[in-house]
Amino acid sequence: MRRRHLPLLAATAAFGLSRAAQAQNGWPSRTVRIVVTFPPGGSSDIVARVLSDIWSQRLPQRVVVDNRPGAGGTLGAGHVATQPADGYTLLLSNTAPIVTSPPIYPNAGYDPVTSFTHIAYLGATPLVIMVNPRRVPASVTDLAGLIAWAKAESAPPAYGSSGAGSVHHIFGEQLMARTGVRLTHVPYRGSSPMLADLLGGAIPIGFDTLPQNIENIRSGRLRAIAVTSPQRQAMAPEVPTTADAGFPGLLAENWLGLSAPAGLPAPIVAKLHAEVTAALAMPPVAKRWEELGIAVRPMTQPEFAAYVAEEVKTVGGAVKALGITAS
Template structure:
């Protein structure tokens, strides 16, 4: 009886072993790091920390966030591009280090399309045009343009760094309206916001989530949103089109990427886990709370999206002839 059942027992053991193998992650069980290319406090950092929290609940290992700011996000991106393709070091990619910074920084050591494995699209958030109400009397976009033109010299506008979406939008804003501005780059949104609140700069362009509480409290005045539609978290702020400047749009998209050559099983696992995380109640509420518009996208579609952004938006930035100071 025992001898007759040996093949069955062996088959069951092999099946159990195969299930156990499949249940294990396709990469070592050490912590995963998500590299954020800007300091704490900005939209990239906020989203990365929420994502890390949810993924830590779903994956066998912890997911940590590490900030590596500098050079418009290119320092952190360059670091990830040179890491082993084992799924342990990932990039919270966004418009700056992938699309807008490479054309304006000299000798960026990676190709924004082929230099990464583009894993998953997370979402996008528009910019808000803001002023310090103690310095700028304007309450709408036309009034802001009039105020800028009336100054003795180009006022400074703050951004999260040279090559950021806010920087590029500021140049487009000046070109479109004829209102000359001076770019004042910062190492991230948080120090820029501190100077805007303190009156060191009169206006800025930045993503909405980290500024919305100051806007609600009246410490900052929102002039317009650079989106086609009003935002749920700031429904009283008009769009640039409603303010009389259609086509003056900008958004900062967010994604997850890894070093080039990331094995297909790791890419598939991470893409599926990110999709599940984005569908979780916690992530949904936090993403909505921070004004991120999520759009489902397959991994190949995300790769094509990045390539098109680099071609169109990156090409437009290159044509502006901007250089990082």
Template sequence: MRRRQLPFIAALAAPLLPMPTRAQTPEWPSRPIRIIVTFPPGGSSDIVARVLADVLSQRLPQRVLVDNRPGAGGTLGAAYVATQPADGYTLMLSNTAPIVMSPPIYPSVTYDPVGGFTHIAYLGATPLVIVVNPRLVPATDLAGLVEWIKAQRVPPGFGTSGAGSVAHIFGEQFMQRTGAQLTHVPYRGSAPMQADLLGGAIPLSFDTLPQNVENIRAGRLRAIAITAPARQDMAPEVPTTAEAGFPGLLAENWLGLAGPRGLPPAITQRLHTETMAALASPQVRARIDEHGIAMRAMTPPEFTAFVAEEVRTVGGAVRALGLTAN
């Protein structure tokens, strides 16, 4: 009789046993996700993050929000992400500045730009454009701009979206290559810098091409050259630096999606898959193309290797400049 009762007793006790760990863990995502943008609203990173967040919000069961945390060449936002739990709820719209350019410049940076993050997806890249205020600068080509700068009694100011940005480093390389002396004028993002450029507070700037196309087309700014190896469809009339007589004077700002180090592989792969699907959608492609960002697919390991190579080569070149931001 006791033997016959054992299966019945076991059946009654089964609901009291601990459930498997997987059943106890809420399915990801169970709450809203944040994408940290390391620059103020209005720049390329912010625009891409908001386009991506809109589509991911449709593809995932939770909303994806954009949180701007600018400062110190993007390092403040990057440092914040690096210290967050690796649970898939805090991500970063990574780009060249906080990952490659700024760490050699800012002594306070403590995060590892390669190993300190999970590099999820490469999104694309956009070149810079050299633009001038036509009311202040008579030059119409790069050689003429160099000649004009050298003729000034005081080194003119060149505006960028911030110290440690791609544009800042390009400006330093521009001076080394041409021998023209400029004074760096860093801003907290492209929008305030453009306002001063249009208002005449600074005569020229180095900035991402998409941010300036509207003003270039309207004649409010004059494009001198782009820092890409080939002309861009969104501004086909603007020559490259190579065409302007300065081959090798190149720069681009790449964009990616990253998370804190140790992001679970399943979440990493899900985010990568959904991001790639979002980039392939017509609505995202149209918006990205509109902003002159050349997309390229990379797996998470490929993107990680890409970041490591950028830090080694480009970051090494920045380190060799010996720049330090206070």
């Protein structure tokens, strides 16, 4: 993983403050952790490791990734919420632990808005609906066809997600509510184990981010049915959207951000937001984000905090209305 990011490390020399200048400001004076709420290999983990590599070069101390998966991301997020607000424990926040999982895990032990300082927006990716071509007939090439096939099966086909409460899980519930199809949810502890079972044929359907699966799609090991964005994606223009199949508004994205425990001092908030802005401006990072299918729009720190609060209100409220449980 670090070898893939070597060009990013070389690019850091042209940006930002020197280690000596950073050290004069007091933070950081020891190792900084970025907690990822899913196992290694997924988009959150990849993004965290890009930032870790860059910041370990730019800052006077190392920045390491700490994977703490489980319970739809709430275990890792709950851990961060209990840590001192000193800038040494950060959260690679995303839709699951902040928006969709708290209504499903009401005893998670944190409030997704008030328990954190939401620092910076890192971007968002749409999902792709995929099937194992050995389990689903070749005639099924779009969402309408998948729904018709699933309805004709004697038992509800299984779909895999990265965990109960993940955006993948919520999209599956919304798909069923919108179309009347019945599917059986199989939650995993992250995307990687779900994909292993999807590729192996243990489950016929899976939802995940598109870039992480593009090679399997191009090789024919998986068949892409639809993307959950309003428009087709440049890396796979042949894959129809959910709207192409007659379901406009059936959309989903997984946003990524950087957060910390509530009460993080304003100077550290400002410094971290500036570090994110500098990293996203680096051409190698922009290229890596493009490869990952991550779309970025500029946000100030207050704008990102407001965005999170709105997501919790609207999307989180919709999750509550669906009555989804962690089972």
